[in-house]
Amino acid sequence: MHRPEGLLIRAETFFRESDCSLHSKYRLGRLLGKGTFGNVYEATHLASGTKRAVKIISRELVSDAAIGSMMNEVALLKSLVLSTQDHPHILKIYEVLLEQDTIDLVFELLSGGELYSKIAARQRMDEEVVREYMQQILSAVAYCHDRHIVHRDLKPENIVFESRSVNAMLKIIDFGISRRLSPTGTLSNAAGTVSSTQPYYLAPEVKSGNYDEKCDLWSCGVMACIMLSGMMPLSPEMEECFDQLHTGRLDFNKDYWAAVSEEAKDFLTQILQTDPKARPSARELLSHPWLKAATQSYCTAGQETLHRLQTFAFSSRLQSDKLKQAALSYIATQLTTVQETEQIRRLFIAMDEDGDGRLSKEEVIKGLGKVKLKHVNVERVMRDCDSDKSGYIDYTEFLTASMNWQLTLDDLQIETAFAAFDEDRDGRIDMKELQQIFPDSNVDPEDPIWRDILLEVDGDGDGCIDIKEFKRLIRRKPPPSPVASLQQPL
Secondary structure (H helix, E strand, C coil): CCCHHHCCCCHHHHCEEECCCHHHCEEEEEEEEECCCEEEEEEEECCCCCEEEEEEEEHHHCCHHHHHHHHHHHHHHHHCCHHHCCCCCECCEEEEEECCCEEEEEEECCCCCEHHHHHHHCCCCCHHHHHHHHHHHHHHHHHHHHCCEECCCCCHHHEEECCCCCCCCEEECCCCCCEECCCCCCECCCCCCCCCCCHHHCCHHHHHCCECCHHHHHHHHHHHHHHHHCCCCCCHHHHHHHHHHHHCCCCCCCHHHCCCCHHHHHHHHHHCCCCCCCCCCHHHHCCCHHHHCCCCCCCCCHHHHHHHHHHHHHCCCCCCHHHHHHHHHHHHHHCCCHHHHHHHHHHHHHHCCCCCCEECHHHHHHHHHHCCCCCCCHHHHHHHHCCCCCCCEEHHHHHHHHCCHHHHCCHHHHHHHHHHHCCCCCCEECHHHHHHCCCCCCCCCCCHHHHHHHHHHCCCCCCCEEHHHHHHHHHCCCCCCCCHHHCCCC
């Protein structure tokens, strides 16, 4: 039997760019916001019933340059989910519909409001809360910088809570003026939304026209400064602090710094260096003692979740399990809700000690130890859960492997995944469509593995997979795990 290791599953495969009509796929709901070139609506995905956000831009009102900026944002967001390396603190984009009169961008729906609103509602935030927020923001920023993407417009209005839950997590949005670093490693054109209320977030070096990714860290530092001190933009205190920042002399003797810890002050001193060469990188800042002191608690369901991760690995014994894994990956990334994934997401972040948005073998070992699981074949977990063979378990891979599918999976989700794979909509997945599910696998179309997958799933022998056969595959229970009886607390 041929092993299916060569079949790679990547989240980029599930991104769609098409000329389909918006109304053939979505039912528009309430207006969420208005812009110069179009509006943002809440929308219901007709196939699955999930809620999303749709930004509808009129081609008549948008210049070619503005359209180019929008497509740049789409390309950058798409690149951030290459190799399933999506990040839990970056806005997810599902698809782009290129209609004759409009361009429709479909994003995940974030309902918790802007970080700016929370800042404006409080005089000062608890330092532990600010520390958690900065960990989340810098983790996403480091992820972007590792991929040579500079956001260039980080500010509280572009940091949004995913829901209205008390413990809701943050996500970075609006990559419209983001750029990839040039081969020289610098950028030259001015950036950032500069208005009467936004000058603080623009790094000093941007005005000189020669800057790099460190400009994003200045913006993060200003946000941390505002949250820790309780100063509001345009207040006399903030104006005074702003002057101090640009001269490199932040005065911590003021009353509004009295309750702030020395470690937090040191963090601000480092991230707000006026010389970008002296400013630490996002990855270095994530190792700062102030951020490392944050308590990342493993959720109460941590042991159960990681047991599912291990069981998932040992369930991959047939060729067709790779198709099942691809379907579950599609459902996990496209059709699950914030509520369904919250605990898993928090566990992933707690295990991701270096904040790079993926789990190394060492981090998986530590995580299993913290929830007191032993007799775990970590090599097997890494091999079978790492569906893109990057050497790490990325967020999508972790989500796919550790979801409680027995509890959450329903027929509508399976049917929606089937429809996504059935590209010609004839009600069957044929050999060509099967191969298109794994477009980056570099497996020859004549390789016997494709025939083996079909033989395992194609119950009536017609050479295709119909919806009944697909459902049977997804619902198929794995054989008893050889490790199930070995799970004992350490």
